[in-house]
Amino acid sequence: MDMLAGKVKKTSLNLDSAMNPTDVLERPIRLTARDVTVHYGAKQALHGISIDIPDRAVTAFIGPSGCGKSTFLRCINRMNDTIEGAKVGGTIKLDGEDIYAPALDVVELRARIGMVFQKPNPFPKSIYDNVAYGPRIHGLAKSKSDLDEIVVSSLRKAGLFEEVKDRLQEPGTGLSGGQQQRLCIARAIAVGPEVILMDEPCSALDPIATAVIEELIDELRENYTIVIVTHSMQQAARVSQRTAFFHLGNLIEQGPTEDIFTNPVNKQTQDYIMGRIG
């Protein structure tokens, strides 16, 4: 408990601790989106989104509920393909390669771009099998011991190993909400992605579990490009280096997190930051 309380304090230091003096955009750009539109049937959910997402940094999407944050996130790993009636326009490139190109293998793309969902969704299998699932379907492990190693190191990176090392064969659904979400992060990491998308990963968790995950995101930033959707501005401020503000399907403003929160240019962004847009 003391340890957890320490974590809460540490991550709630906010802003300055996470900030680089120089904008992270000066790093290589992993993802570029240009004029991305999404229609659900006749309804247009996104109106021309253009954004660059830098390597090994956390980019946060904020904005009121229903403004299209999740929709845009799902464009990045083509999860919208699984929704009937969803149509995506514009271009998104990962390392300069168009991910909507007809020749592109969606299955491989999703292995490179992992995703963590709003509600923890472990498979009704054992903890071990949850993490091993991705490596198994992609044939990443040559032997049982390879697989063991991937599972253990993924659980370690997700900060879950110590808590579950004695019960790897127990069902993943038996863990607490926060542990389940870290299991889902471990599951995503196990495939060896370069980018991790997180859609409100803490919205179903209590404050302590949230703090643990935020800490984890901060660590993962060393090795992964992370995009996180959150409706909590405090969370965006705590974990991200860049922030993009969405409103009604438009990207209103983007920039270094510090600038967005202390010095927003756009009136709508100001209103949202000040709590005037719900």
Next chain:
Amino acid sequence: MNALVVAGVLIVLLGISYQTGWSKSRGLVTADGVKVHSRPQYHGSFTAIWAMVPALVILLLWAWFGGGITHNYTVSQIPQDILVSLDQAGLNGAIIRINALASGYGVAGEIAPWEQAAGDALRSFNFLTFAGTLILAVVAGGAGLAYARSRITARLRARNSVERVVNVLLLACSAVAILTTVGIVASLVTEAFRFFTFINPLDFFFGTVWAPNNAGGTNYGSYGLLPLLAGTLMITAIAMLVAVPVGLMSAIYLSQYAPKSFRAVAKPLIEILAGIPTIVFGFFALVTVGPFLRDFGNAIGLQISATSALTAGIVMGIMIIPFVSSLSDDIMNQVPRTLRDGAYGLGATQSETIRNVLLPAALPGIVGAFLLAVSRAIGETMIVVLAAGNAPILRGSPFEPVSTITVSIVNQLTGDTDFTGPQSLVGFALGLTLFVVTLCLNIFALYIVRRFREQYE
């Protein structure tokens, strides 16, 4: 006629009492403007309940005891000297004749004067008791109405009282459902035990020869269950072999692959298949499938009888396809979308997602659906009557005629039955066996389905 009069009187009473309560309640509102606890509808219902319950109780009491009282009265109208000369059958005959005279239907043969007198007396007795009961019911209802009306004040919690009555009513209805089931089971059990006084249960449950002697007499014949059970299980197994793969695949296609527009057409269409009367499937088996199988067997050098376990099983399988596919489809749709997203998000293909995530998650529910389908197949009768060949012989080949438990029940209970010998009582023993088997399957299925539900809250 009488029933119409009673119904008419009750409806009038209902209308008057409701109206009385309602208008008194309205009066409360306009007169003193105080806040009335319940709305007028509730005061109306409250009054109506108070009026109807006593009236109905009196009518029910008469319905319950009136028959006995009338019987005693009729007997008392038969002159003493004639009464002593009658045996039980003669007495029953006399009562039937007197009743016929009283209701004016007329009787065959000569009418003795005492019969005529008794008939006349019974007629006026019937009229008096009917009118008396009805008047008593109306008076009791009126009293209830007056009492309820006098109790209506602004503070009367009629709304809560009505709620309690609704509760009782719902309880009574579910009691009817439960008690009927209990009654049916109880009668099955008692009659089955009567059967076992004729036939040793061991000979029934483990006998391998089914040859009831329906001619009567003291040679009852042989009542071995095993040939029937074997036939039932063989046909059910064939049916499941047809229905499970086809039903499951179509459910997977419908819930995972089919575009919405196709699904909107196909799902109701499959469910219509479930609405086809089983006798129609029976024709289909007899006229189309049976001959086809026989010819097909000839072509490949197999001796397949036109009416056989195979014919009945295949057609029964077709019949329960919609059952399996519709239930499995619903169950697969219940698997949370987030779970599928989790697999897609890791780069699983659609078929991998279905095999590794969707089916395991839905499996308990699907197994439950299968078990329900099995119990449906075991109890199915019409198709088997027509297509299985009705040959209650223990054999292992599905290409030959067999018989099932349900068919044998039909055979034993059609025609003249008096339920005094094992020939007809065996129907109850067979019914009980069938009931226990399907009950166990259903309980097992419910248990599995429930476990599935808990998995996702």
